[in-house]
Amino acid sequence: MKKKWSVLVIMLFVGAIVLSAAACSPAEKKQEAGSNGEIILATTTSTQDSGLLDYILPDFESQTGIAVKVVAVGTGKAIEMGKNGEADVLLVHARAQEDQFVADGYATERFDVMYNDFVVLGPKDDPAKVKTTAGNDAVKAFTAIAAVPSTFVSRDDASGTNTKELAIWKAASITPEGDWYVRTGTGMGDTLTVTNEKLGYTLADRATYSNMKETMSGLEIVCEGGALLLNPYGVMAVSPTINDQINGEGAQAFVDWIISEDTQKLIGSYKINGDQQFTPGTAK
Known part of the structure; x- marks a missing residue:
């Protein structure tokens, strides 16, 4: 009888070890979002409106237990939040402003x-004849729009998209003004809605347009391609020296995660209607 009990005890002990090992296996290391605190991610409306963040952030939260509060604004506002210590990490797309942010010691x-x-969108009847005259040259596209002039809808919000738009106008030696130049002061999604309603032209990031395309019945791409329309995104952890509210460890965990090989593959796998929306890595 003692021998049977000894065998039973050993079996139970071994079983407990197996269960403990299984509980600690890599496949079961997911954590509840918020169990390790929260970070504030200040980012562009394009990463939100494109659907990318909804696609990738659950992976970060389950791996780290850190909840992510997303504040989707224009790049200019996101960078301002970083300078004021109102965000822990930035995911933005205006390279000159990003480099200055680092140079000034905020990251x-x-x-x-x-x-x-980026793509230039316009009404399907294309009154400025952009498709037939501009090719993949955004400067020629904007020049044709202003020559008519045709309605152009600008975000006018100091975002990365707005920064790119203004750079194209400058390259075309045009100062856009007048009733034909409509300023929304809103994010990409809302600006697309206004452009569709007015059957005007606008500059948009491809991913947001792809995500909203089914509701944009009056618009189509009239100019795309070319180096000037490339749209690179960068990430920066805000320096915890700005104030004691910055979650420096959480921000660094986010940076390490988003540039990791696995997350880069995850970003590259995001598709809308079968089309890849973002290319991981560096825009050459």
Whole structure:
């Protein structure tokens, strides 16, 4: 009888070890979001409106237990939040502003995350004849629009998209003004809605347009391609020296995660209607 009990005890002990090992296996290391605190991610409306964040953030939260509060604004506002210590990490797309943010000491380093491109959208009847005259040249496209002039809808919000738009107008030696130049002061999604309603032209990131395309019945791409329309995104952890509210460890965990090989593959796998929306890494 003692021998049987000894065997039973050993079996139970071994079983407990197996169950404990299984509980600690890599496949079961998912954590509840918020169990290790929260970070504030200040980012562009394009990463939100494109659907990318909804696609990738659950992976970060389950791996780290850190909840992510997303504040989707224009890049200019996101960078301002970083300077004011109102965000822990930035995911934005205006390279000159990002480099200046680092140079001014608000972050120690900027990392490439991904890129896609901007597209010029316009009404299907294309009154400015952009499709037949501009090819993939955004400067020629804007010049044709202003020559009519045709309605152009601008975000006018200091975002990365707005920064790119203004750079194209400058390259075309045009100062857009007048009733034909409509300023929304809103994010990409809302600006697309206004453009569709007015049957005007606008500059948009491809991913947001792809995500909203089914509701944009009056618009189509009239100009795309070309180096000027490349749209690179970078990530920066805000320096915890700005104030004692910055979650420096959480921000660094986010940076390490988003530039990791696994997350880069995850970003590259995001598709809308079968089309890849972002290319991980550096825009060459």
